[in-house]
Amino acid sequence: MKKILSILVLTILLSACVGNDKFILKESIGKLNKVMVVAKISDWTGDVGKEVRNSFGELMVGLPQPEPILDISQVAPGGFSTMMKASRNILIISESDNEGFSIKNNVYAQPQTIVYVQAKDDQSIIKLLQKHKNEIKSVFLEADIKFTQSIFEKDKQDNTHYKTLQKLGISLTIPTKFNTVDDTGEFLWLRNHLTSGIAKTGSNNILVYSIPLGDETKVADNIVAVRDSIGEKYIPGTDAETQHMITEEAYTPFTFDATIDGKKAYETRGKWEVKNDFMAGPFLNYTIIDKKNNRLIIFEGFTYAPSVNKRAFIFELEAIAKSMKIQ
Structure with missing residues (x-):
């Protein structure tokens, strides 16, 4: 009986921790249409960084002055601090034997969109970026649309x-x-x-x-x-x-x-x-x-x-x- 009670108490405590963790997520920061790229400096200055800049540097059509669809900035993994983790839009590029592409929301802050791209070498990373570049841009833009609408919702007209x-x-x-x-x-x-x-x-x-x-x-x-x-x-x-x-x-x-x-x-x-x-x-x-x-x-x-x-x-x-x- 005591064992059952202990398990129940532990379950309740774990549930509370999960709930509190979600509750205390800080508010995300960052300008609209801006993405922080987490990548090694050697990747950023090499072919991987060139591919990211080419993909995100596409100009928005219809504007009198040349303006990219999305602005980007880069930070090395070692400099990806607590403050930077609160950024609203993040692209994390890393080397791994397990190739993968995934999207997660509200990991360190909310609202937040993080795209993970990982592969064993530069060429494999570049192929993943090329394969998913339109999806990556759309994910970040749609997230910013929803964020903007949520701001307007607080001060909308009848x-x-x-x-x-x-x-x-x-x-x-x-x-x-x-x-x-x-x-x-x-x-x-x-x-x-x-x-x-x-x-x-x-x-x-x-x-x-x-x-x-x-x-x-x-x-x-x-x-x-x-x-x-x-x-x-x-x-x-x-x-x-x-x-x-x-x-x-x-x-x-x-x-x-x-x-x-x-x-x-x-x-x-x-x-x-x-x-x-x-x-x-x-x-x-x-x-x-x-x-x-x-x-x-x-x-x-x-x-x-x-x-x-x-x-x-x-x-x-x-x-x-x-x-x-x-x-």
């Missing part, structure tokens, strides 16, 4: 305030810093005036509207024409008679397959400009096929922030777009 969202039957997690420019019931335009640094004359903008579905096979081909018609109708320049937003004629947008709220969508990244004016910047467009309601729902974000990098602003708009729920 969607019932917007006639257009109510009429379209959709919801979005929109931070309170966005103010209404236009809300007709058919078209919503929200704007966040940037208030810090050199970008304080600029703004981040959200557009939401819907059009009939039509021929589904031509949706991707018509995205630019649709956004240009909306720009002419709703987004004037300083001179409303001669100026309005258009897709920049000198830059061809990039369109990719996407999924929003479980529905097929197209993601388009490119540059906008104001016809007969010098205003310009990047845009991010999601055109969602809503077959149930025989329509296309369009979310577009665009940024005006002269002379500064714009990746962070576009990423914020991406997080808002991907919070969409459709009735």
Whole structure:
């Protein structure tokens, strides 16, 4: 009997320790779109480091200035301190006879994503990195999207305030810093005036509207024409008679397959400009096929922030777009 009681007490204590360990995980740190790479200096300065920098150094399309999709920094295993272990996004590269690729969450802090890549030599590590590079980038980007959405969730607007969202039957997690420019019931335009640094004359903008579905096979081909018609109708320049937003004629947008709220969508990244004016910047467009309601729902974000990098602003708009729920 005493033995049984001892086992029960030990089980309870172990369960409590596990629970407490999870409970006391510290809050993770680090900038959005940044990954800390834990690797030996010899690896980092050699072919392994070159492969990591090539994979992560891919530029984000649609931006006026060259900006990588993800920033990276490196630390040697011996310098991977307690503070550094609290980083939100970590890639750990090591040599081992047991080759492996794995992803773990909330190991040292939360929220946290750690990707482990290990193999017996440099060439084997490089092959693993090449095989999983798209997955690695997606894992870190998706984690940062969720983290950004969790921040916005704490300070979000009440969607019932917007006639257009109510009429379209959709919801979005929109931070309170966005103010209404236009809300007709058919078209919503929200704007966040940037208030810090050199970008304080600029703004981040959200557009939401819907059009009939039509021929589904031509949706991707018509995205630019649709956004240009909306720009002419709703987004004037300083001179409303001669100026309005258009897709920049000198830059061809990039369109990719996407999924929003479980529905097929197209993601388009490119540059906008104001016809007969010098205003310009990047845009991010999601055109969602809503077959149930025989329509296309369009979310577009665009940024005006002269002379500064714009990746962070576009990423914020991406997080808002991907919070969409459709009735």
